[in-house]
Amino acid sequence: MYGNDFGDFDDPGAGPLNAADTGEVEAAAAHADRRAELDLSDFDAIIAADQRIEPRDAMPEEYRQTLIRQIAQHAHSEIIGMQPEGNWLTRAPSLRRKAILIAKVQDEAGHGLYLYSAAETLGITREELLDRLHNGKQKYSSIFNYPTLTWADIGAIGWLVDGAAIMNQVPLCRCSYGPYARAMIRTCKEESFHQRQGFEALWDLMRGTEAQQAMAQDAINRWWWPALAMFGPRDTGEHAVKGGHTAQSMAWGIKRFSNDELRQRFVDMTVPQAERLGLKLPDPELKWNEERGHYDFGEIDWDEFWRVLKGDGACNAQRMERRVTSHKQGAWVRDAAAAYAAKSEGRKAAASNEGSAA
Amino acid sequence: MTEPTQPLFEVFVRAKRGLSHVHVGSVHAPDATMAVRNARDLYTRRQEGVSIWVVEASDITASSPDEKDSFFDPAGDKVYRHPTFYTVPEDVEYL
Ligand SMILES: [Fe+2]
Ligand SMILES: [Fe+2]
Numbered sequence: 001m002y003g004n005d006f007g008d009f010d011d012p013g014a015g016p017l018n019a020a021d022t023g024e025v026e027a028a029a030a031h032a033d034r035r036a037e038l039d040l041s042d043f044d045a046i047i048a049a050d051q052r053i054e055p056r057d058a059m060p061e062e063y064r065q066t067l068i069r070q071i072a073q074h075a076h077s078e079i080i081g082m083q084p085e086g087n088w089l090t091r092a093p094s095l096r097r098k099a100i101l102i103a104k105v106q107d108e109a110g111h112g113l114y115l116y117s118a119a120e121t122l123g124i125t126r127e128e129l130l131d132r133l134h135n136g137k138q139k140y141s142s143i144f145n146y147p148t149l150t151w152a153d154i155g156a157i158g159w160l161v162d163g164a165a166i167m168n169q170v171p172l173c174r175c176s177y178g179p180y181a182r183a184m185i186r187t188c189k190e191e192s193f194h195q196r197q198g199f200e201a202l203w204d205l206m207r208g209t210e211a212q213q214a215m216a217q218d219a220i221n222r223w224w225w226p227a228l229a230m231f232g233p234r235d236t237g238e239h240a241v242k243g244g245h246t247a248q249s250m251a252w253g254i255k256r257f258s259n260d261e262l263r264q265r266f267v268d269m270t271v272p273q274a275e276r277l278g279l280k281l282p283d284p285e286l287k288w289n290e291e292r293g294h295y296d297f298g299e300i301d302w303d304e305f306w307r308v309l310k311g312d313g314a315c316n317a318q319r320m321e322r323r324v325t326s327h328k329q330g331a332w333v334r335d336a337a338a339a340y341a342a343k344s345e346g347r348k349a350a351a352s353n354e355g356s357a358a
Numbered sequence: 359m360t361e362p363t364q365p366l367f368e369v370f371v372r373a374k375r376g377l378s379h380v381h382v383g384s385v386h387a388p389d390a391t392m393a394v395r396n397a398r399d400l401y402t403r404r405q406e407g408v409s410i411w412v413v414e415a416s417d418i419t420a421s422s423p424d425e426k427d428s429f430f431d432p433a434g435d436k437v438y439r440h441p442t443f444y445t446v447p448e449d450v451e452y453l
Contacts, residue, residue: 190404
C-alpha cells in the first residue's frame with residue numbers, strides 16, 4: 001500500500017505496476033495461525049500444515065543453516081546494494097530526485113536490518129553476520145557488482161533490479177520461517193515505491209531529448225541481463241544446474257517457486273512495460289509464444305554470472321573495500337556510544353545505592 | 359575480529375492514539391535512548407507510529423518457551439467466563 005498512492009504521477013499504464021501490488025503481500029499477511037492445533041515439536045507436521053516455524057520450535061539443523069545462509073546473504077545484498085545507488089546521491093538531477101533516492105537508499109538499509117534481526121533469531125549474532133560478509137565467507141547478490149555509469153542507471157536499477165527483487169520477495173512473504181516471512185511483508189510494502197520511482201525516472205528520460213533517450217537505452221542494455229540472472233541458476237527442465245538447493249528449499253516451504261518460474265513471470269511482466277517506455281530490451285530472441293502463453297527469451301551468459309559471483313565483476317573489490325572501510329571508520333562512534341551507555345548506567349547504579357542507604 | 363555485542367531491544371509502536379503499542383521488531387543499540395532513536399529511523403519512516411516503547415530483550419520474562427503448555431490449561435474448562443455460555447429467552451433485548 002505504501003508508495004502506490006504516489007501523487008504527481010503521470011500514469012503511464014493501467015493495472016498493477018509490480019508484483020507487490022497484486023494483493024499477494026496482503027494475503028500473506030492475513031495468513032491464519034493454526035499452530036495451537038499442532039504438536040510444535042513435530043517440524044514436519046508444522047510444514048505439512050503450511051504453518052510458520054518459530055524461533056524456539058524444533059527444526060532440523062540443515063533447515064536452520066540453510067536459513068541463516070539465505071537470510072544473511074539477502075541482508076548483505078540490501079546493505080551492499082546501497083552503494084551503486086549511493087554513487088548518484090550527490091549528483092541527482094533535481095532536489096525531488098535526490099530526496100526520493102535518499103529515501104530509497106535508506107529503505108534498503110532498513111531491509112538489511114529487518115533481515116539481520118530475522119537471521120539472529122536462528123542463533124547467530126549480528127557481529128558474526130557482519131564478519132562473514134567482511135571476510136567473504138558469505139556472498140551478496142552479484143547484481144551489485146555492476147557499476148552505475150550514468151543517471152539512467154538509477155532508473156534502470158529501480159525498475160529492473162527492484163522489480164526482480166520484488167518478484168523474488170513476494171513469495172517469501174509465505175516462507176515457512178516466521179521471522180523471515182514477517183520481514184519480507186514489511187519489506188515488500190516498502191519496495192513498491194522503489195520500482196515505481198525507477199520506472200518514472202526512465203519515463204521522464206524517454207520523453208526528454210534524444211541524448212536522454214539514448215542514455216536510458218544504454219542503461220537498459222547493460223542492466224537487462226544481469227537483472228534476469230538475479231533469479232539464480234536454471235533449476236527446471238533439462239538445463240537445470242546440478243546440486244542446486246531448489247527442491248529441498250521447496251520441500252521445506254522456504255521457496256515457493258523455482259528460479260525459472262519467477263524469471264519467466266518477471267519477463268512477462270516487464271516486456272509490456274518496456275514497450276510502454278519505448279525501450280528496446282537487448283534480446284533478439286525475445287518474442288511472444290502464443291502456445292505457451294509466455295514470452296520466449298534468450299539464454300543468460302552463465303559464465304559471466306559465475307565469474308561475477310566469484311569475485312571477478314567490475315566492482316567486487318570496490319564494494320567490499322568500501323563496506324569494510326566504512327565499518328572500521330564507524331568504530332569510534334560505536335565505542336563512544338558504548339562508553340556513554342556504561343557511564344550513565346554507572347551513574348544510575350550510584351544514585352539508586354544512595355537512595356537505599358538513606 | 360568480532361566486536362562486543364550491543365544489547366538487543368524489542369520495539370513496540372503505537373500506530374495512532376487510542377490503540378495499544380504493538381511489537382514490531384527489534385534493534386541493537388548501546389542504550390535505551392539510542393534504541394528509541396534507532397527504532398524511530400527503522401520502524402516509523404512512513405508515520406507508522408505516534409509513540410515508541412523499547413525494552414531490553416533480556417529483561418522480558420516470558421510465560422513459557424513454547425507459548426503453549428499446561429500454563430494456559432486452567433482457563434480451558436471455564437467456558438462460563440464467556441457470555442455465550444448462558445441461555446436466555448430470545449425475546450429479551452439488551453442482554
Ligand atoms: Fe530492498
Ligand atoms: Fe528496494
